[in-house]
Amino acid sequence: xxxxxxxxxxxxxxxxxxxxxxxxxxxxxxxxxxxxxxxxxxxxxxxxxxxxxxxxxxxxxxxxxxxxxxxxxxxxxxxxxxxxxxxxxxxxxxxxxxxxxxxxxxxxxxxxxxxxxxxxxxxxxxxxxxxxxxxxxxxxxxxxxxxxxxxxxxxxxxxxxxxxxxxxxxxxxxxxxxxxxxxxxxxxxxxxxxxxxxxxxxxxxxxxxxxxxxxxxxxxxxxxxxxxxxxxxxxxxxxxxxxxxxxxxxxxxxxxxxxxxxxxxxxxxxxxxxxxxxxxxxxxxxxxxxxxxxxxxxxxxxxxxxxxxxxxxxxxxxxxxxxxxxxxxxxxxxxxxxxxxxxxxxxxxxxxxxxxxxxxxxxxxxxxxxxxxxxxxxxxxxxxxxxxxxxxxxxxxxxxxxxxxxxxxxxxxxxxxx
Numbered sequence: 001x002x003x004x005x006x007x008x009x010x011x012x013x014x015x016x017x018x019x020x021x022x023x024x025x026x027x028x029x030x031x032x033x034x035x036x037x038x039x040x041x042x043x044x045x046x047x048x049x050x051x052x053x054x055x056x057x058x059x060x061x062x063x064x065x066x067x068x069x070x071x072x073x074x075x076x077x078x079x080x081x082x083x084x085x086x087x088x089x090x091x092x093x094x095x096x097x098x099x100x101x102x103x104x105x106x107x108x109x110x111x112x113x114x115x116x117x118x119x120x121x122x123x124x125x126x127x128x129x130x131x132x133x134x135x136x137x138x139x140x141x142x143x144x145x146x147x148x149x150x151x152x153x154x155x156x157x158x159x160x161x162x163x164x165x166x167x168x169x170x171x172x173x174x175x176x177x178x179x180x181x182x183x184x185x186x187x188x189x190x191x192x193x194x195x196x197x198x199x200x201x202x203x204x205x206x207x208x209x210x211x212x213x214x215x216x217x218x219x220x221x222x223x224x225x226x227x228x229x230x231x232x233x234x235x236x237x238x239x240x241x242x243x244x245x246x247x248x249x250x251x252x253x254x255x256x257x258x259x260x261x262x263x264x265x266x267x268x269x270x271x272x273x274x275x276x277x278x279x280x281x282x283x284x285x286x287x288x289x290x291x292x293x294x295x296x297x298x299x300x301x302x303x304x305x306x307x308x309x310x311x312x313x314x315x316x317x318x319x320x321x322x323x324x325x326x327x328x329x330x331x332x333x334x335x336x337x338x339x340x341x342x343x344x345x346x347x348x349x350x351x352x353x354x355x356x357x358x359x360x361x362x363x364x365x366x367x368x369x370x371x372x373x374x375x376x377x378x379x380x381x382x383x384x385x386x387x388x389x390x391x392x393x394x395x396x397x398x399x400x401x402x403x404x405x406x407x408x409x410x411x412x413x414x415x416x417x418x
Contacts, residue, residue, distance in 0.1 A: 012036050017064060024056030024060065026047060029045075030045075030046035049064070052067055089219065089220055090167045090168040090169070091168075092221065095226050098112065098226065098229060101230070107156065117131070117232065118232060123240060130150075131149055132149055133150060134147055143246070144261065145254060147263070149264075154263075158264050158265075160234060161268060165272070171278035173278045173281070173282045174294050175294065176295040176298075183345065186298075187352040188348075189293055189302070190300055193337075193348075195334065196341040197301045197313070197333070198298060198301075198332070198343060201299065202326045205261040205270055206258045207253060207324065208258060209258060209324075210257035213269055214231035215273075217230045234259070234263065234265045234269060235258055236260045270296070274294070281294075284319065295343075301316070342355075351399070353399045354400065359396055359407075362392050362407060363406075370413045374415065374417075390411065393408060
């Protein structure tokens with residue numbers, strides 16, 4: 001045999017292993033490659049790969065592409081990867097074309113095109129024509145632009161969320177915005193660990209482009225046209241006027257179509273797009289005897305006292321970059337058992353619990369509300385101050401029912417109307 005497999009087929013073979021989501025072995029590789037080439041040749045290729053790399057590399061998919069591209073050329077018949085008819089998956093409802101999509105979303109075909117902003121008309125439109133309301137919130141380093149959809153678009157996005165996205169499973173390591181999950185379930189696996197490491201993904205939502213969102217809908221089985229419009233309905237390019245005063249990296253991300261922080265579909269789509277990141281970090285953690293979980297843009301790892309944190313940080317940063325995300329190196333924290341280990345605001349040295357000072361602060365707030373009235377204590381001008389306070393009580397109560405009941409009893413004595 002002369003020549004080599006070539007890059008195109010190498011990419012397809014490597015992708016087949018990535019989709020299988022399993023360990024590194026001869027049988028696993030042969031099973032994955034069998035989706036692309038005939039079983040006999042798949043076994044031969046897997047054997048050659050194991051000979052060259054008996055131990056799984058840090059970045060298996062990228063390494064597979066490079067190694068496979070240099071293997072001898074295959075004369076075998078390749079199985080087509082893109083059948084003419086793709087069945088619907090993950091419980092998504094069948095939507096054959098754009099008129100059907102408009103019917104499902106309760107809009108006219110013209111409105112569908114308008115809300116999807118197919119021509120990018122709204123980037124320079126005045127605020128009354130925009131589909132979003134914009135608000136800047138201060139954060140530790142700069143500001144965060146919250147893009148909240150207006151009523152009609154929010155209704156459309158909620159239909160997409162409940163009728164299409166709800167059935168798609170997120171990775172088990174993902175605990176943010178998922179049913180049955182919370183900050184407590186995110187932090188609990190790391191409780192009592194000798195070493196806890198937390199890393200933060202920079203610009204989590206705005207990093208996720210329309211192409212990556214479109215891939216989620218394509219995976220559900222939708223046609224190219226339907227997947228494209230669904231992705232456009234769930235993403236936005238921020239108007240020029242809203243970008244003024246932001247730093248260069250923020251402006252660059254927000255100027256292109258991205259997931260808006262504030263849309264009901266964004267958390268779910270972000271989790272689905274990050275499935276590959278979760279899968280690879282989970283695999284790496286298991287091979288090193290570590291524990292990994294993610295809550296939105298927070299990545300958490302824990303292990304023994306001799307954990308090589310420098311190597312872990314480097315590897316996680318490299319994997320995140322390869323998956324299209326950026327680790328905020330300035331927010332990386334390593335905490336040993338003798339230090340206060342905090343994940344998502346919860347102390348995890350023994351078992352997840354809200355810090356005592358946070359509990360005391362909420363208790364003092366409720367005491368003052370009962371004494372002077374709730375309105376006088378709403379210093380930050382929350383639109384629904386009662387819901388805000390009850391949210392704090394719920395967060396504390398997730399890990400301590402006794403404290404929750406005590407705070408709820410205090411909240412019952414507050415006059416929330418004035």
